[in-house]
Amino acid sequence: MDTAERILRLLRQAPVVSGEVLSSNLGVSRAAVWKHVEALRASGYRIAALHARGYALTGVPDRLLPTEIEQHLTTERFGRRLECFETIDSTNLRAAALARAGAPEGMLVLAEQQTAGRGRLGRSWVSPARVNLYASFILRPRLVPADAPQLALAAAVAVVRALRALPGLAPERIAIKWPNDCLLDGRKIAGVLTEMDAEADRIRSVVLGIGVNLNAPARAFPPALRATATSVLLATGTRVDRPRFAAGLCAALEAVYDRVVGEGFAALAPEWEASSCLTGRSVRIEGGGRCSTGTVRGIDAAGRLVVAGPAGEERIMAGDVTIVDGYRMLAAADEERGR
C-alpha cells in the first residue's frame, strides 16, 4: 500500500485526523502529507482541511479505483488481483491475454469504458464511460468444456444476488433470461460472456465477462436499445455505489463459482429456476442452424432448457430465446394443425 492509500485508510477510520497523527503514523513530514492530500484531491477525493483540527474525508470519486473496491472486498480470491483501466478495447480480451500468461484464478479486469465491448454470439456490448460495470474474471475450473455452460448460468445467479443486495430494489423486479441475461422490470440490465481456452477434454482457463448497467442514463444507449435495455439508475432513480457493487459481485461470484465447481449446477438450479422469467412461457429458440418452439418447463441439472414442443420434450443446450406472444403462438399452433 502506498502512502496515499494509507492516508485514505486513516481518514476513513475517523471523522477528522490531524496532520500530526498522519505524519507520525506514516513516518513522513507534514509537508509530504500535504502533497499526498493534494494528489488525492486531484484524483477526485474531497478532503477538507479544518483549521487547527486536521483533515476530513468528505467525498470519494465515483470511480472504479482499486483502493475503493478493495475496502469492500470480502473474498478469498475473486478481485484480490485487480487491474482497473480508464479505457480499454475489451476487458475480456485483456483477461484472456492475462490468463494465457498464467494469471491466477479470481483475477479481475475492470474498465470505466470499453471501445470494443463484446457480447454473446459475436455481438457488441454498449459500454459508455464511468457509469456501468465492465468486469472480466479469470477462472481455472477443473471441468471439461461440456460443463462451461454451467459456469455461465452460475454467473447469472451471482449477478442476480449482487443486484438484489442493492438498497431499494425489490427482488422480484430482477429476473434471469436463459441462458444468462439478467433483466430488471423485463429489460436487459446485465449480460454474461463466457469465453474459454480449452483442449478437447480439458478447460485451461475461462474468462467470465460481466457487464452491468448501473448508472447509465437513457442517452447512453443507442436509440434501438432504449426500449429493451435499462440501468439501475433509470429503473429506480438511485445511483449505485459502483466500487461497492463490484466488491459485492466478487463475493457473490466466488460463492456460486465454488458451489458449481464443487457440486455441479444442480446445486444452484433451484435458485436459478426461481429467478427465471421463461418458465411457463411460449418461446422460440434459435441457434446452431435450428429453430425450436414450445413451452418452457424449466432447466435441468446440466443447465439445459427443457422445452415442451409439438414433437415432444426437448433439452436445449445453446440458443437465443424469444418470448412469443399469445397471438403468434396461436397462429403457429393453427399452422401445425393445418398440416
Added chain:
Amino acid sequence: MDTAERILRLLRQAPVVSGEVLSSNLGVSRAAVWKHVEALRASGYRIAALHARGYALTGVPDRLLPTEIEQHLTTERFGRRLECFETIDSTNLRAAALARAGAPEGMLVLAEQQTAGRGRLGRSWVSPARVNLYASFILRPRLVPADAPQLALAAAVAVVRALRALPGLAPERIAIKWPNDCLLDGRKIAGVLTEMDAEADRIRSVVLGIGVNLNAPARAFPPALRATATSVLLATGTRVDRPRFAAGLCAALEAVYDRVVGEGFAALAPEWEASSCLTGRSVRIEGGGRCSTGTVRGIDAAGRLVVAGPAGEERIMAGDVTIVDGYRMLAAADEERGR
C-alpha cells in the same frame, strides 16, 4: 502460380521438356528459364540439362514445400490455404493466431521443425527437423464445446487412414489408443492436440494439431522416449514421401470432419472401435483429479470410453489411459476383496 512453379509443372508432365517449349509456354526468354531452373536447383530440385533435348526433372527435395504438397491435394478446403515454415515455435500457436484473425476453415500450417511443439495436457511434442509432419488445421465447426472430443476422435481416424494408405504397412500394425493417440506396433507414432476458442455454448474455432513421426531416426527421440515412440522409417525401414503424406492426411481429415460434423461421431465409431487397442483390456484412467480402473468395453456414440469397473459401468470423457498388466490388476482386485 509463379514462373518457377509453372516450370516445375511442365517438367512433371513429360520426361524431357525443351528450353524452347518452356520459354514459349511461359512467355519468357530462354535465359530467364535458365535462371529459374538454377533457383529451383538451389531449393533442392534436381533438374538435368540434356544436350540438345532440354530439361528433365530427376529429383525433388524432401521438403514440405507448398508446390510439392499441392500437386497431391484432392480436397475441397483442407490444405488449400497453406503456410509452410522451416522452423516455428508451435504450428498450433500460429494456427490459433490465424484463426482469431479470421482464417478460413481448412487452412493448414506446417513446419519442418517446432522449437516448442506441444502435446495434450501441457506436455511437449518432440519435433526434430525435416523428418516428420507437424500440421495444424483451422476448423470452424457449428458444434457446441461439448462435442469437441468427437473432433479429436475423428482426427485419430483420419490419421489411421492416412497411415494405412502408406505402401508396405499392414493395417493391423496401426492402432488408436483412446482418446486420440496412434500407435504403430504398440508404440506412439502420432498424436492429436485439439485446442478451441469458444463461448460457453458455441465453438468459434478449433485448431487441430497433428504430429506424425514419419522418417525420424531413433536418435531424434530423447532416450526416455525410445522404448515407447517410433516412426514409420524406424518400424518399416521405408522412408515416407512427406508431401504426399501431408496431402493424404488433408483428404482423410476432410472426409472424417465432414462426417463427424454432419452425422456426429456415431457415424465413425465403428471404424474407430475397430482400430482401438484398448477394447477388452484392463486399464487405469487418470484425469480431473480422479482415477478409475476396469475393463474397457468400447466407445459410445458421444466418444466416451465405456469401462466396466468394480463399482459398475462408467463412461469416461477425459483422461490418461495406462494399460494395466495382469499381475497388477490381480493385486488391485485382492485389495478390493480385503476391504
